[in-house]
Amino acid sequence: MTTSPTSPRLVLRADGNPRIGLGHVMRLLALADILRDQFGCVFVIQEPDHVLLSQLQESCSEVVEMPPQPAGGEPAWLAHHVLRPTDILVLDGYGFEFSYQEAVRPYVAKLVCLDDLHAFPFAADVVLNPAGGISEANYDLRQPQARLLSGPKYAPLRAAFRSNSASHTIASPSSVLVCLGGADPTHQTQRVAATLLTLPVIEQVQIVVGSAYTGWESLSQWAEHEGKVTLHRNLPPTL
Template sequence: MSTAARPRLILRADGNPRIGLGHVMRLLALGEILSEQFTCVFAIQEPADAVLEQLRMVCEEVVEVPPMPYDGEPAWLTQNLLQPTDVLVLDGYGFGHSFQQAVRPAVARLVYVDDLLAFPQLADLVLNPAGGVSPTSYELENPHTRLLLGPHYAPLRQAFREVTLPERTADSDTVLVCLGGADPTHQTQRVADELLALSSVQRVHVVVGSAFAGWEVLTHWAQTHPRITLHRNLPAAELCLLMQQCGAAVCSPSTVSYEYCAAGGGLLFLLPVADNQQNIDRFLRGEGMALPYPSITNVLTSPEADRIADRLRQQQGHWFDGQISHRLQQEFTALLLPQSAFQLRPVVAADSAQLLAWTNDPTVRQFSFNSNPVSPSEHEQWLTARLGYPQHLLLIAEDKDSKQPIGLIRFSLEGEDATLSYLLDAAYRGQGLAPQLLVEGTRRVLQERPALRRVLGHVQQRNEASIRAFRRAGFQLLSEANSSQPDSVTFVWVN
């Protein structure tokens, strides 16, 4: 897709030594992930030179917002930056309900990256990477708001998103300490000192970011401790490699903990340094991926340390499965679709005649893998074998107002995969409904069968309209060929 054809993704966050760089780094990672789908523009107040350099490596444009209170900013953004076709992404505590209310009319879609659950949401999409958050935790003023909750949607930097690792071999006597890039509560030195008091710890790697305010003091202190190695503002690839060399880590329950899990994991000890980290802290510990920091002495000196590390690593690998980019790309593509004017309901026996008429439509048969007409007896046998059986889900799409049936989407389930097929009534083709049907149907089957990991669709290569529909819906082309149908391609949606 050419740059001119891509919609703009406006990423709005701030970062400095006082509040840290978490919001900025999170949106920068999101920009990396979506850079092929959108033209990325980052808007920020008073960025440091090091931050500006990082932003310009990812985004086509960086806009410096003049210093002003947040309540005055929507007017400036509307007059100087925002366009009606933009997708605006907000990440920060100053972008509350009144801010969203002011900017929402100026853009095509509004996205809010949340970790506070502090106010009613107007956004079209809310992304909360913290695990253990329920949809019932949200007060949604927009009935169409899409919620992306948990670490499966955490925008991680490229070095951490799709890493494939061999069996972890790092020992727990090498410990990473990273309490966020800024460490706003100044606990890094204390934690490192406590680790040095443990005879089982051979090496401590301390990582801080460019916004860390006590670098000179920390450097002076480390000169008298030969088991300490300091790292400042590490590039993502170098940090990932360092994490793989550390069999244990003390991290704030934030993106850095997610990065450690994604890099291969190990003994992860959590030390919250901000109020908004409580949800991630509870989730990582509750799912068996991490331990509270006060337990570190007992664990690192225990003969069971390796067994505990293996247990944590197994859980970490379940949640950080290398599919984060895929999930976010498909969701942000689907975000651009208009709201559907139809609703889905299960197929019942009384729909049989309608389904048979659709099945034998000449255009449907032309693009079916079996192009022969279907007889009424064959159809009845087929429908009877699918209604009421858990390995099949058949859904009719009908107009919300007239209740007129407009199409069908059906799923065959096997293991962790669901394979779909769909059709539209001839009177409703060419109206852009196919991508909406694919998205609505896929979300429905994943809601009813949450254990599914993938939804697949096989399309004949000559069926260009259906291929376009899958792409517009956010499905991605699988690299693997469909050996059973060599003249077809396969699309996938990842759960």
């Protein structure tokens, strides 16, 4: 999808890798899937691996691989190389604090932040936090007429998880799914699975990891000797 210089675009900014995980990127990918018919989506990311890059290209009309920037230099780079006055910029990540938001806000039509910490003030027009029990009293919203969208009804989910037609089979308590995110940066997957296998009731452990998980080789070697364990890697959402 090609957009004219005056058309509003959704510019999505997040990073994902084995150190920080893939959660921020996956949330924005879900948002891109939801809004792809209304906006041209541009994803800005630093150093994605080839699997993640392919996923981004499937959901977004353009992927910008941003080179590493000096401290505080990223807003200026975005303003010079990516942003347009008609853009809606969406930030998802713990490093996009108030000073960053203030620096990029003048270059776009609207600024949206996905957040689950409410740990600093916000210069965004919209803050989205899908957690329950959150209200504006938890936030310092500095932008005039800023809105907080909170609660599970605002959770950005990909189409396969939004569908009401999905089967609702009640799982057996003897079968357990272990998924500690796309990267599991601290490598807890095997430890959790091994602990579950010590429970007499457990008959099957399904383990799911993503493309950023770096412990695949050792996990595979361990699973070869565990008859109750099945491994899955980088599953599509429609499986």
